[in-house]
Amino acid sequence: MTAAVRCQGIVQIYKARELEVVALRDVDLVVEEGETVALLGPSGAGKSTLLWLMAGLLRPSAGRLWLHGTEVSRLPQATLDRLRAAEIGVVLQNPARNLIPYATPAQNLAFAQRRPDRRRIGELLERVGLAGVRRPAGGLSGGEQQRLAVAVALANRPRLLLADEPTSQLDLASGRAVIELIRQTAAEYGTTVVAVTHDEAVSRALGRTVTIRDGRVGAEGRRGEDLVVVGREGALQLPPEYHHLLPPGSRVRVEAIEDGVALRRVEP
């Protein structure tokens, strides 16, 4: 089966004046079609950058990226834009950026659809609690805009949904409704979901977690068990709960044991 997303050695460097910021270094990641994945990690780790790359809104500085078997890191921009419109739903971090401010919620959904489907529009507005709301999107609260942005991203039943903190501005009840909508869409249409989140309810609902630390895939979890991922050339990132045992600069002796290695601190 072709993976929905395949990242191979992705590097992303931002150039800000004379400074270069390495946001991602050697990210290898495969998301199978129909999988639902939460991207976790501390602030500044590179999660949003990875999502922007998957959405084709950024080009990687190095490495290769495939979406549904097409190498997007090499596609001309117009082809990439067409592919995004046809197959990908994107929810950016600032919800207003996903919306047309002078259009009503229903109009926003209609603009997003490639084929008009009034039933789907009604159903989505109902699901995000905006049925009957006729104010322009620009006049909605942050939470309402966020719920509408998720609905807009799902208006075309995308093959791939990419969402950056889709519940960050929502209270518990609306957050649940949005999570349920995403989960149900994934189950019903086989939509692949990758969502950056700090919300535990979202990562629980999505099932697979990928933790980005310092621009790399540091850990992966399924069904609650978090496993450290061995990167290129054997690189490992210790989870924060072990930092006090092996603080930065520690010298460790690596000892082979039956099913792996043990790391033992050696006092200088």
Ligand SMILES: Nc1ncnc2c1ncn2[C@@H]1O[C@H](COP(=O)(O)OP(=O)(O)OP(=O)(O)O)[C@@H](O)[C@H]1O
């Ligand atoms: N446009 C940009 N220009 C320069 N540096 C940037 C730009 N966007 C992000 N960065 C830097 O790249 C690194 C990764 O940023 P990114 O937003 O991807 O992290 P994040 O994990 O999504 O963080 P958060 O959880 O705070 O959103 C950070 O050091 C950030 O300051």
